[in-house]
Amino acid sequence: MKTHGISGIKPFSAIIDACWNTPYTFQRLIKDAISGITVGIIAIPLAMALAIGSGVPPQYGLYTAAIAGIVIAISGGSRYSISGPTAAFVVILYPVSQQFGLSGLLIATLMSGFFLLLMGIARFGRLIEYIPISVTLGFTSGIGITIATMQIKDFLGLTVTVPEHFIGKVAALVSALPTLHWADATIGAITLAILILWPRLGLRVPGHLPALLAGTAVMGLLMMFDHDVATIGSRFSYALPDGSHGNGIPPILPQFLMPWELPNASGTTTAWNWDMITALLPAAFSMAMLGAIESLLCAVVLDGMTGTKHNSNGELIGQGLGNIIAPFFGGITATAAIARSAANVRAGATSPISAIIHSLLVLLALLVLAQWLSYLPLAAMAALLLLVAWNMSEAAKVVELIRRAPKDDIIVMLLCMSLTVLFDMVIAITVGIVLASLLFMRRIARMTRLMSIDREHPDNVLLLRISGPLFFAAAERIFNELSARIEPFDKIILQWDAVPVLDAGGLNAFLHFVEHLPEDKTLMISAVPFQPLKTLARAKVVPIEGRLAFYTSLDEAIIASKK
Numbered sequence: 001m002k003t004h005g006i007s008g009i010k011p012f013s014a015i016i017d018a019c020w021n022t023p024y025t026f027q028r029l030i031k032d033a034i035s036g037i038t039v040g041i042i043a044i045p046l047a048m049a050l051a052i053g054s055g056v057p058p059q060y061g062l063y064t065a066a067i068a069g070i071v072i073a074i075s076g077g078s079r080y081s082i083s084g085p086t087a088a089f090v091v092i093l094y095p096v097s098q099q100f101g102l103s104g105l106l107i108a109t110l111m112s113g114f115f116l117l118l119m120g121i122a123r124f125g126r127l128i129e130y131i132p133i134s135v136t137l138g139f140t141s142g143i144g145i146t147i148a149t150m151q152i153k154d155f156l157g158l159t160v161t162v163p164e165h166f167i168g169k170v171a172a173l174v175s176a177l178p179t180l181h182w183a184d185a186t187i188g189a190i191t192l193a194i195l196i197l198w199p200r201l202g203l204r205v206p207g208h209l210p211a212l213l214a215g216t217a218v219m220g221l222l223m224m225f226d227h228d229v230a231t232i233g234s235r236f237s238y239a240l241p242d243g244s245h246g247n248g249i250p251p252i253l254p255q256f257l258m259p260w261e262l263p264n265a266s267g268t269t270t271a272w273n274w275d276m277i278t279a280l281l282p283a284a285f286s287m288a289m290l291g292a293i294e295s296l297l298c299a300v301v302l303d304g305m306t307g308t309k310h311n312s313n314g315e316l317i318g319q320g321l322g323n324i325i326a327p328f329f330g331g332i333t334a335t336a337a338i339a340r341s342a343a344n345v346r347a348g349a350t351s352p353i354s355a356i357i358h359s360l361l362v363l364l365a366l367l368v369l370a371q372w373l374s375y376l377p378l379a380a381m382a383a384l385l386l387l388v389a390w391n392m393s394e395a396a397k398v399v400e401l402i403r404r405a406p407k408d409d410i411i412v413m414l415l416c417m418s419l420t421v422l423f424d425m426v427i428a429i430t431v432g433i434v435l436a437s438l439l440f441m442r443r444i445a446r447m448t449r450l451m452s453i454d455r456e457h458p459d460n461v462l463l464l465r466i467s468g469p470l471f472f473a474a475a476e477r478i479f480n481e482l483s484a485r486i487e488p489f490d491k492i493i494l495q496w497d498a499v500p501v502l503d504a505g506g507l508n509a510f511l512h513f514v515e516h517l518p519e520d521k522t523l524m525i526s527a528v529p530f531q532p533l534k535t536l537a538r539a540k541v542v543p544i545e546g547r548l549a550f551y552t553s554l555d556e557a558i559i560a561s562k563k
Contacts, residue, residue, distance in 0.1 A: 028350045035347035036357025039082050039340050042206045043069075043358060044365050046340070046388070048232070048249075048373065049381040050085040051332065053150060055097030056105065057236045058373070060330050061085045062362050063254040068322035068334035069359035073352040076318025077125075077311030078299035081336040082344050082355050083322060087388045088294055089287065089333050091146045092425065095164060096283045099265060100276075106259035106327035107272070108284045113327075115288030117320030125312025128296040132440075134409040135432035136297065137397055138416025142428060144393030145421050147385060149173070154382035155192075157184025157230065166421050183219075183227040188379035191215035195387045206343070208384060215380030232381070233374035248374020251367060254329035286426045287323075291335040293429075295319050298336035305345050339391065408439040441473045448474035450481055453495060455554070461561045462489040467498040470532070472505020479513040486521060493524045493557045502532035507539055514548055524549050526557040 043065050051061025065084035072083040097105045119125075146166065152173050153162055160176035162169050191211045198207030219229045233248035240250060260272045299310035315336075322334050344354055365373070402410055412435055419428035448468025457463045462485060466478060486492050502510070517523055528536070528550065543549050551557040 024351065024353075029353065031348040031350050032354040033357055035344050035349035036354040037361055038206065038347040039344045039354065040358040040361030040365075042208050042340055042343060043082070043084055043337075044362055044369075044373075045208050045212050045376070045381070045384060046337075047085050047362065048376070049384045049388075050087060050090060052154075052232075052378070052381060053087075053090040053147065053385055054085070054093035054105070054332060056093075056102050056332060057238065057249075058232055059238070059249045059366070059370075060102070060332050062249070062366055063329055064326055064331040064334050066359045066362040066366070067254055067329045067331045068326040069362070070356055071325050072318045072322035072334065072336070073355035073359070074318075075314075075321050076295075076336075076352075077314025077316075078295075078302055078336065078341075079308065079310075079352050080302045080306060080341055080345050080349055080354075081295065081298055081315070082340040082358055083295070083319070083334050083336050084340070085332060086294060086335055086337045087147055087385065087392050088140065088143050088290055089335070090150065090385075091143050091420075092283060092286050092290065093333060094150065096280070097265070098164070100280065101262070101264035101266070103259055103262040103264050103269075104276075104280060105332055106262065106330070107277075108280045108287060109323050109331070109333045110259060110327045111277075111280060111284035112287035112291060112333060113320045113323030113325075115285060115320070116291055116316050116323060119288070119292055120313045120316030120318075120320055123313050124292070125296065125314075125316050128293060128300075128312070131293065131429075131433060132409070132412070132436045134401065134405070134412040135416050135429060135436055136293065137394060137401060138413040138432055139420045139425050139428045141393045141395075141398055141413075142417040142420025143425065144389045144391075145417070147389035147392065151382040151385045151389070154230065154378045155185070155188040155386060157181025157188075157379060183222045183229050184377070184379040186222070187215045187218050187229065187377050188383045190218050191380040191383035192386060195383060212376060212380050212384070215377055215383070216375060219375075219377045219380075230378040231374065232376050232378065235378060236374075249366070249370040251370035253363060253366060254331070256328055257330060259327045282426070286424065287333045289429065290425060291319055291323065291333065292316055294338070295336035298338045298341050301338055302341055302345060305342065339388075408436075408443065412436045412439065441471075444469065445471070445474035445477070448478055450478060450485075453554070455558065457493070457558050458491075458562055460490040461558075462486055462492045463495075463558070464493070465495040465498060469501035469503075470499050470506030470510070471501055471503040475506035475509035479509045483513065483516075486518075490520065491522045491524060491561045493526060493554070493561060495526050495554050495557075496532060497527035497529065497554075499529060499532050502535045507535055507541075511539075511541070514544075517547065522547060522549065524551060524557045524561060526551040526554045 044062065047061035047065040048058035051058045069082065069084050093105060096108050149166065149169050153160060157180060158173065158176040159179040160172050162172055191214065194211040194214050195207050198210060222229060237245060237247050238250040239245050240252065261269060263269060295315055296312055299312065299315055303310055319335060326334060401413060412432055415435065416428045416432035419431055448470065451465045451467050453463045453465050455463060468474060470478065514523060551560060
């Protein structure tokens, strides 16, 4: 694929020539249109629900799906990805919106876009391969639990102020159960039941639409009997540039705006300075990290479904551009959505054109359906997010990992899950990766062993083979064990043919062993592979007469030991 400008960004002609090297025909346009419309129907209610879950009015979720969806489709590195607001971000965005308001959230999104852009330019795309499944499964499950907890209030119609921290949330929700509003709870339960049961019907129509329509129909029936129900229109209002006001969602396209000129959490304009930017940096970095992980995981899943290969660094650049441009049109943080992208592939998508059509449908909904979308009950939207949270928790994979995985992986997963729920995702991922790395090094270190060799040799010779990497976590143990075994022997032959790696720690342990080797003993090293040999050469390790010798093969060392 030929690129222009920043590495990884496709020219628009590559979108039209959809698979980057195959002709784009009318038949493929029809397939892309069908898949784009299908995913658009799914995305419209989800985008609104996720915006509400993030603490901002629902139209900002639609702006995100429309603007970021188009930008990332054009510039990203995965041809089937559908980008927009996702459930994973809710736990990060909600605290930011509560503390800094919409203005702070958009500025944090803008900053996260620059982080993603730098990651792509620095070619960090392949680093996703170094995050173990125990870590990703742990924090995604933790995010699912957190999102589900946040939806209970609207799902049951509770009258409660929900604290920020998880334990406080649970305690507050339990205390507020007597305030349950049965009309909201009925709508939520019916919507959730349809969402769960719909896939069993085997119909191609996504379950989101009939579930929300059923919830809205139940709301209409209840309101006929004077039962009050919370809706998007009753909770959210807007003011247009011409001074007019309204409830629900404004029926206009996204307007160009300066994020820092919008009101903060207290309703006033903040004087943005370095202190405020510094306060948003941790959240922005969290958004960028999660966006990178989720978008690249999505690309890997789509590769498996389609047999294609994504451009990981190009995808990070595309996600960065999407999150830089979207805030100037009211878009919050966006990334590739795994469920929507998979639905895009199953609906027959052949190119990024389907993602663009999905975004155009969202824009059309803003103009045509805004008044009707305002009637959607909040309990139904909460039910939608509860199902999203359940899918995100990947409970079946968690159970499977607990049943079959090594104990170390189980500990890492449960720790990441707990830290995500109790603290935040960045702490969870950081601790998880560090712990997983330490446990992995311990596991590899245990694989490095001293082994006896069944070969004829003189009685005064200790003949051993080192099997495994001689790195900092294993080398000292190996040479301590060797020191304890050399006493009866005059010569020690070590075969290194199974030592793939010698690092600085291993080199230091080896030199320490040689330095403290008794004067009457000789160490003979044989069959050294290329990497350890290169490390020894760079350290200027040379033979020492009567003390240290190197041989190209074990046979040569045994013959020399007989002299």
